[in-house]
Amino acid sequence: MFNKLIFILFIFGFSVTALAEDERELVSLPAPMREHMLSNMRDHLLALEAVTRNLAQGEFDAASETAETRLGMSSMATHGAAHMAPYMPEGMRAIGSAMHRAASRFSITAKDAAVEGGMAGAFGALAEVMQQCAACHSAYRVH
Ligand code: HEC
Numbered sequence: 001m002f003n004k005l006i007f008i009l010f011i012f013g014f015s016v017t018a019l020a021e022d023e024r025e026l027v028s029l030p031a032p033m034r035e036h037m038l039s040n041m042r043d044h045l046l047a048l049e050a051v052t053r054n055l056a057q058g059e060f061d062a063a064s065e066t067a068e069t070r071l072g073m074s075s076m077a078t079h080g081a082a083h084m085a086p087y088m089p090e091g092m093r094a095i096g097s098a099m100h101r102a103a104s105r106f107s108i109t110a111k112d113a114a115v116e117g118g119m120a121g122a123f124g125a126l127a128e129v130m131q132q133c134a135a136c137h138s139a140y141r142v143h
Contacts (some may be wrong), residue, residue: 001056008034008095009103022042022141023142024137024138024140024141025089025139025140026138026140026141026142026143027088027089027140027142028086028087028093028142029087029142030087030102032081032131033084033087034143035043035072035079036084037084037142038054040079040080043070043133044070044071044133047066047067047070047071048071048098048126048129048133050062050070050128051063051067051071051106051110053112053121054066055110055123057060057131058114059079060077060110060112060113060122062137063110063113063122064106064108064110064111065107066081066108067104067106067107067129068103068104068107070091070098071099071103071106071129072100072103072104072107073100073101073103073104075100075103076115078102081096082099085104089140091139092136092139092140095132095136095139096132096136098132099129099132099133100122102125102128102131102132103129105128106125106126106128106129109121109122109125110122110125113141
């Protein structure tokens, strides 16, 4: 009994320590670039909100348009992606490109959301976009 208790305390202590450690890689960006990137990020979240709302309201063309212009391949120039890419580690750049590509794929899928079964496809494609947000956030930090 006592041994069991010690074991449980040991495991618990371990997992708390693991949670407290931040193992994300720190990416050092010049301050203005960091601010620019975080401002892009806040717009990414607003765009996801708009897209999700569009889907809920059956506004599929709007969902498609928002995703392409604010998250997709077309958004890269306005977000200054080419300017920022050289400062990012290769892995981070790869996740960033995967996100832009996934958003452009969603944009195409969303147009078909009105057809039978289309909504599931659209949400599946949206999850692919969000998977890239989560993957990058788990691996990197800028401050
Ligand atoms: C290629 C990497 C990458 C991708 C992809 C990415 N992010 Fe981020 N995001 C970051 C990093 C790094 C931070 C800063 C985290 C830190 O330093 O703690 C951040 C921060 C944020 C923040 C906080 C902004 C602030 O003002 O502090 C939001 C909101 C955010 N991201 C939303 C998103 C959303 C939504 C997506 C997907 C549509 C996304 N991000 C995709 C890397 C990424």
